[in-house]
Amino acid sequence: MSVAGVNKSRLNLTKSGKKRSSKNKVKRRKLNSQPIGNIFSVLLRKFCISGACLLVLAMIGVGCLAGYRWVTTLPYFALQDIKVTGNHRLSYGEILSIADLSLNKNSLAVNIGDVESRLSNNLWIKSAAIRRQLPGKMQIHVREKKPRFIVRNNDALYYCDSKGELIAPVAPGKFSSLPFLNIESEAMNKATILPEFMNKLSRRELPFDSGQIAWIDIKGGNRMEIFMDRLSLTVLLGLDNWQEQLSHLNTVWKDLKNRGEFRDVAVISTGKNRVWVEKRNSGK
DSSP states (O other), X not given: OOHHHHHHHHHHHHHHHHHHHHHHHHHHHHHHHHHHHHHHHHHHHHHHHHHHHHHHHHHHHHHHHHHHHHHTTOGGGBOOEXXXXXXXXXXXXXXXXXXXOOTTSBGGGOOHHHHHHHHHTSTTEEEEEEEEETTTEEEEEEEEOOOOEEEEXXXXXXXXXXXXXXXXXOOGGGXXXXXXXXXXXXXXXXXXXXXXXXXXHHTTOSSSOGGGOOEEEEETTTEEEEEETTTTEEEEEEOTTHHHHHHHHHHXXXXXXXXXXXXXXXXXXXXXXXXXXXXXXXXX
């Protein structure tokens, strides 16, 4: 083959390659133009479907709201019976006032969570549970805080529980006769014995009860002073191994009563596994 023939063939190849590349470019442009149109049509279709769904949901929401307003005005669901249990300090009327409930109020219009929150926020209520019984009944169960002492706080008197935590100020209209509690600053860590001590009183494991106690004073030096005004008797309890000291106190208390000498006793002191008795006449 001659050189000229080879060159011509090469020229023909380059021309044909250019033609093919131009054809490929046209095809690619066509292929690229087609997906863009498809994407816009798909997006438009999804937008229309989403709009239709939102419209349906909006109509359903408006219908539910209208239905709820209609149901909450029906006399069929008016409250005819409201029961309150667990209340001792607060009266039936006070509970309903705090809960913002009343007879003939629509039961379905009452927000149970709001009622429980209002009751639980009261100083005297520890927890509250509401139960709705359609069509017109509701039950309220409350757990009240139990005052065990009266303490002084910032020149005011407060009720407090067995842990020494404040409950509410002492009000003249509802005064409860409870022991007065005083804890010296250096003996604050000894206040942890109070819950168990009061439980022992409740279980009648001691020779006296909380109603006989006028005041309790927890002092520094690991001792607690208990005064009973009706008996005119002071008990000094050592707080080191205090439960064992109470056992010794019970033994001596019963012995004094059996011997008929209890009336003459002014002070009983316990500590270091011993008990000292001071009589009124001799002072010994």
